Amino acid sequence: MRRRSGAACALFRDRVCTTNTTTVICRKFLSVRGDSYTPRQTKKKKTRVTMASEDAPKVNLKEAEELALSLSDALSSGNAQEAVKLCQRLSQLSVPVSVSISSQAYPQDSIRLRVGVEDAQSDTYIPLSIMVSPDMTIAQLKDQISHDYGFPPSLQRWVIGKRxxxxxxxxxxxxxxxxxxxxxxxxxxxxxxxxxxxxxxLDQEQQRIEGIVESMESMQLLPRGPGGGGGGERAAPPPEPRHTPLPTKPPTATKPAVLPKPRLGWACARCTYVNKPTRPGCEICGGERPEDYEVPAVYQPxxxxxxxxxxxxxxxxxYQQARQEEREKNYLYLLAAEExxxxxNAMATDCPICFSTMEPGQGIVLRECLHTFCRECLRGTIVNSQDAEVSCPDECDSKLLDREIRAVRQSMGHNSKHYPD
Incomplete structure (x- = not known):
């Protein structure tokens, strides 16, 4: 190692060392040569991170919050000039801002919304009725349907006014x-x-978290410190006033929770719509009221x-009067017919034997079967009958009465020689 040439040492020094083990080896080797080792790539990374942190803009979120609150007050009071100034100052901060109308501006009355539910496999929609408020968004409506009926919001597509x-x-x-x-x-x-x-x-967990956040946003938090300032240092709590201790009250029994008042009415078995107790049928689909349902005595329509x-x-x-009048009329007609x-015949019809048209009063209606024939065909049937009883010509089991046979033969005339007496 000590006898390596200077060119080899320079070549070894220019190698890029990426791992800690190689760096240690390089430093040991260069310490023998009397040189120093500085990792070039690591130095570049440190410089680059430092520059990014120095160039990152700093946003004063406290100032942005104050401007947003002031802008909300200016818009609510109708101060257009102040709102323009605040918008310009807020736009210079370049922070995401959300603008929405308060629910107090909308009508506070609840609305009964009629919903037609349909899917890709159904031919017709299923009617449904829910209670909503005008300020409710489509996302909140999806959450309500998901909570009440179990359909996730991602599966719901709402169409209102063909849009x-x-x-x-x-x-x-x-x-x-x-x-x-x-x-x-x-x-x-x-x-x-x-x-x-x-x-x-994950969608259910996100909805649960959003509900918690909304409930926390609706809470009114008291400002910190006596002046209500939100400085970085926490203000010391005000000294508690000295007072004489009051006698402790005996623990009172907690009142039981009051259950919600049950909704009066009967639910339709077809569309599940809750109807008023006195309705005989469903208001939505016309289904019948359950037979065993009784209107509560305390209900006041x-x-x-x-x-x-x-x-x-x-x-x-x-209806009862018209039905009674019809019965009386039919009874009087029966008495008149009995005589x-x-x-x-009361209406124009055709004879089933000769197919000739009979005007009202030209034909004869048999009492037993109410079949209608013309007089000539009925005479021929009576004369040509070989049985003791004359049957109906229309091949039914009814028989002609004796009074009908005598009346038909008398209507033929005693001077006629074609029909024996």
Whole structure:
């Protein structure tokens, strides 16, 4: 090692050493030669990282937060000049900013939304009814359907007004403002949406985290320190006032949690819509009310439902009166027909034997089978019959009554020689 030539040592010194073992060997060898070893590539990396850290811009997030809050107040109060100045100052910081309208600006009343659910394998959509608010976004609507019915948000496609709705859009922007507005939900298959069980589990965890973050954002936190400043140093807590100790109160029993009031009504077995207790059928699909359901005694219908019940009672009364009048009319007609030996036809028809057209009153209706024939064909049947009883010419099991046979023969006339008495 000591007898190596100077050229060999220079060549060995110019080699690039990447591992720690090689670096140690190089340093030992060069210490023998009296030279020093400096890794060139490592030095370049250190310089490059140092330059990147020095050139990285520093953003004052505290100033950005104050400008964002001031901008929100200026926009809410309608101060356009102040809002323009704040926007210019905030744009110079080049930080991501999100602008949204507060839910207090939207109508606070809940809306009953009619949803038609459909997938690729169904021919017709299934009606559904849910309660929403106008400020609800499509993403929040997907989360509600996922929580209530188990369909992941990635499988839901909402169509409102013949347009595919996006997650950041609100229902108010799509014109959803009144009860009964119609939307459509198309459910994709897990295969077409490339949804696996692992992705579904990650999606559920992400939704749970977002819910926790939203609940934390809605909380009002008190400022630190007596002045409410958010400086870097934590302000000392204010001294507690001295007071005489109060007698401790005996522990009171905790009140039991009040259960939510059960919703009155009956659920349709076809579309699962919860109807009002007094409805005889489903309001959505027209399904029948369960036979064993009874209207609760404590239920009090509203004005609209009272008007509907009165109209239904009036319709039932009118139907019963019309049915009673029809029965009385049929009874009087039966009494009048009983007094006649031959019943004439009330409507124009054709004779099944000779196929001639009979106007009302020209034919004869048999009492037993209600078949209608013309007088000439019925006379021929009576005269040509070889049995003790005359059967119906229409090949049925009914027989002509004696009063009908005598009336037909009397209507032929006693002066006729073609038909013996």
């Amino acid at each position: 595919l709705a996006q997650d950041k859009e609100s229902l108010y922007s799509h014109g959803i403002r009144e009860n009964g507005d119609q939307v459509f939900l198309f459910i994709l298959s897990a295969e077409s949406a490339h949804l696996t069980r692992h992705l579904h589990k 509203d004005k609209q439902e009272v008007l509907r019940i009165q109209q239904e009672q009036l319709a039932v009364l009118q 006649q030996n031959l019943i004439p």
